[in-house]
Amino acid sequence: MQTRIPCVLMRGGTSRGPYFLASDLPEDTATRDAVLLAAMGSPHQLQVDGIGGANTLTSKVAIVSRSAEPGVDVDYLFAQVAVDRAVVDTRPNCGNMLAGVGPFAIEAGLVPVQGRETLVRIRNRNTGALVEAVVQTPDGAVTYEGDAAIPGVNGTAAPIQLRFREVAGAKTGRLFPTGRRTETIEGVAVTLVDCAMPVMLLRAADVGADADAAPAAIDGDKALLARLEALRLEAGRRMGFGDVTDSVVPKVALLGPAAAGSGAALAARYLTPHAVHKSLAVTGGIAIATAARVPGTVAEGIAARDEPGMVRIAHPSGVLDVALELNGEEDVAWAGVLRTARRIFEGNLLIPARIWAGKQALRAAAE
Template sequence: MRQTRIPCVIMRGGSSRGPYFLASDLPADVATRDAVLLAAMGSPHQLQVDGIGGANTLTSKVAIISPSAEADVDVDYLFAQVDIGKALVDTRPNCGNMLAGVGPFALEAGLLPATGDETLVRIRNKNTGALVEALIQTPGGEVTYDGTAEIPGVNGTAAPIMLRFRQVAGAKTGRLFPTGLRSDVIDGVEVSLVDCAMPMMILRAADLGISAEAAPAEIDGDKALLARIEAIRMEAGRRMGFGDVTDSVVPKVGLVGPTDGADFAVRYLTPHAVHKALAVTGAICLAAAAKCPGTTVHSVSKPVGDIATIRHPGGVIEVPIAMNGAEDVAWAGMLRTARRIMEGTLLVPGRVWAGDKPMALAAE
């Protein structure tokens, strides 16, 4: 059986990992593209044994990059979450961790030139429409991955990548609080439904009888708890305007509570398992909510200043954030790192895609 060859780079972006593609190397048709991504990752299969997926939601992610047609934007970035157990590719959410690899990938792919020892890459996220500025270390005009920056959830050190997210409030729904309320009640539980970088449903962990600092395995192993959270999430998705979210990873779920050594603690569900650390976009959403009185996060958090500190299973993450009025975010920042791991050719069965001439990345 003939196989189709597709250029591919595998990168770690933040605390996630996955293949990075040029949009021009993938099918233009969305259904065919998704079939290619499923075959590439080896889904649906719990081990993803017939592909390059890592059998975990953090390693079953894809980044698709193309030059941008916008005058003040360098590249477009489309994120895809490939389901492990279902034949499902979700492009509704963004991923700030995979985004950390977009700038280095774009530079090394020749989509824009390095501009000195540091290069600013302006990225349009096609999932949400948000604009992100990434400052990449390019000493001597070349991308470097070596450095002394550390981030929770990743071993060792690497070159810092500074991300600054703009246009993130209401990116999916048009409002920071899609229902017009800072807290709603669903199934007798108070929740905050927030749309900022990542649409989220945020609950106080104590209201569900657990701790926001519980071990991820403890939450993942409580099937009754997960079923209750999912039932609440279904209604949250409807209220946020997403309709039936059974086959979507948005809204994500945050279980929050007080902690020592940070403003608050969270266990972040993706949404059916606990993240081993914390998604960048989720951290931004949580930080914005913590700045707003009346939310579930604000009720358990210490006062948040210019930098929100959030404790998660991998450590403490810092989110510099600036508000623009009561219910808008001027910008939010994040320190990430990335590493180019492998480059070469990915093979997918010819029956999935025969390799017809693809087109540039289109907005979803």
């Protein structure tokens, strides 16, 4: 026997995964996580028995519900499902998957169309951040067709404007959780920043790496990855997360000068955290951009001056533009990025009934 669960597969930014209504999933966290592991086919390096794409960027889940909070339309819980381990991590946010939340919520009937553009106010339940998404809705419906292009995605699509608010100290309560803008871990200068995503920033050159290197080159350097993981574990402890061995936070970003002619302020290679992102996570980009604007961080020491209010970050697929407004050096008013999304398929996801019999079966048993 198999259980049918309504599901929509979407690309959000440069990520992809299933989007669920929270009401269609188990309320119990352990059972919900078991369902998500079965849905994605984890743990298995190819995720051959599920819909995961055998990569951290395509092993992500968005869970959406109508919000009871005044002034907020929907709640969004992000889940990072490990590929080769039975781990579901709901501590981080994902700004790329977030790009699909607005369109999904409108088409699920959670948010009414408001005109040619529809504003969807989203509370991220992982970090508490508030995000405003402007979705294109001409002719009374979501459109995915448009002229916007983002690095890491073929072709063009309708633009989705995301403006992140309340992002400073989203997980720890402080932009710089340790109170220091630069500190040393095992002889390496790092900046531990919590802005949209907790991230450990360091200069690539300080660990013998290159911030312009191809992701495969960094992924293939096992000694480097082991060193970065040791630094990350200590960073997680200092940031107040305890043992982060089985968590994807904090992330890691290797920084360096941008290549001549790229038009970027600096270059970054972003680890998720055990493999290099093929482009750059939105939340990670916000953390890097914020640090680049604050004196005394490792990022500020690298970044060239950008146009006012904008930080351009070179990554393996192109350049991410982060619009940023600061109220003083450690108060982020908002950060904005442009993303796109696409609805790929809709229907029912099937999982073994032994994992979860479904809500209909639970209701029948209760009667």
